[in-house]
Amino acid sequence: MPIFNLIVIFIFGLLIGSFTNVIVWRLPRDESIVKPRSHCPYCNRMIKSYDNIPVISYLFLGGKCRYCKKSISIRYPLIELAVGILYILCFVIADFSFNLRFFTGIFLASTLTPIFIIDLEHQVIPEHITFPGILVGLILSPFRMGGWSGLLNAVIGAVVGGGVLFIVSVLWKALFKKEGMGFGDVELLAFLGTFLGWKKILLVIFGSSLLGSVVGIILMFFFKRFREKRILPFGPFISLTGFIVFIWGDRILHLILTKIFFLA
Ligand SMILES: [Zn+2]
Known part of the structure; x- marks a missing residue:
């Protein structure tokens, strides 16, 4: 029923x-x-x-x-x-x-929702969620993404996800002499990378940066508080985009490859 x-x-x-x-x-x-x-x-x-x-x-x-x-x-x-x-x-x-896609989905919904809210309110991303999340993602990857190559994809996804943001935050710190992105964002992207693999985690980085910039500009335009402080946590955008990519990632990637790069 x-x-x-x-x-x-x-x-x-x-x-x-x-x-x-x-x-x-x-x-x-x-x-x-x-x-x-x-x-x-x-x-x-x-x-x-x-x-x-x-x-x-x-x-x-x-x-x-x-x-x-x-x-x-x-x-x-x-x-x-x-x-x-x-x-x-x-x-x-x-x-x-009640298949693996369903259980993976509710696991992500149950972990990304608190991350979304906690980062929005406190500007921290709890390691109590991201670290176990990385472990679960790695354990599930052979079953979800096809054996050893699935595990490899999860590992590369974590390294790419965490690595890109880590490099950006180090460069940011060197250039502007102040903290750009926190290490929590790096861990969150590594966590999502183990579930999404390297292609989709790149999509998450791109999508969440775009979404964050658009929302940030709108907020700065309308609210004085944002113009002065310029503090907008990145975690909520990563969480939201990550979940969207989990659900529709294949379709979005297909669209990008065929419509933008004309690869059939
Ligand atoms: Zn009361």
């Missing part, structure tokens, strides 16, 4: 989204992921499990804490919904079956 599968996957995605909320709060603050249980940031009361149901509890409580009635940020249910929708998308692109 595809509908039944979709509902189960969506609920599973919402639960992982709920866990994502915990991760993005606690990981940058060096708090434990597993304990203590969630509590209200205002009155510190523990949130009961029946008040912790993704999205539904938020709607039921009218977006307020049960005890102190302070508003709970809308970002919590939104992040839960976002992960739920990404899980559904992964099932759709995996042709509605």
Whole structure:
């Protein structure tokens, strides 16, 4: 039953989204992921499990804490919904079956979403996610990308992904005498490289730089704050582009090779 599968996957995605909320709060603050249980940031009361149901509890409580009635940020249910929708998308692109493409997709959705949010808020990319991610990518690569050549592609993808950005950041530092890109971006690209291989990771570097520049220029144009500080984390653009390339990378590469370079 595809509908039944979709509902189960969506609920599973919402639960992982709920866990994502915990991760993005606690990981940058060096708090434990597993304990203590969630509590209200205002009155510190523990949130009961029946008040912790993704999205539904938020709607039921009218977006307020049960005890102190302070508003709970809308970002919590939104992040839960976002992960739920990404899980559904992964099932759709995996042709509605529980294959390796589906499980790889939900793994990337569950790791790139917290990276996206944490880098946006704190300008750091947690190694607690990227390092295990590199390991998982290498282990899966022979099964996903065709035996030994798949593993080789993953290794080269990591070296190219991390290497290009590493060289750019070293050059940047030498030329402008200040920190350009953080090492977190290098690790994130290495992580994605193990999943995407060397061709698609180049696409990610190019695509995320383009997207980041366009968004950066728009923000600087409209907001004084961005003109003065000029701080725009690169991680969210890499994460977003990385996920898009995971889903549509083959098609995008094909389009570029045939329409721009006229290689059939
Ligand atoms: Zn409260």
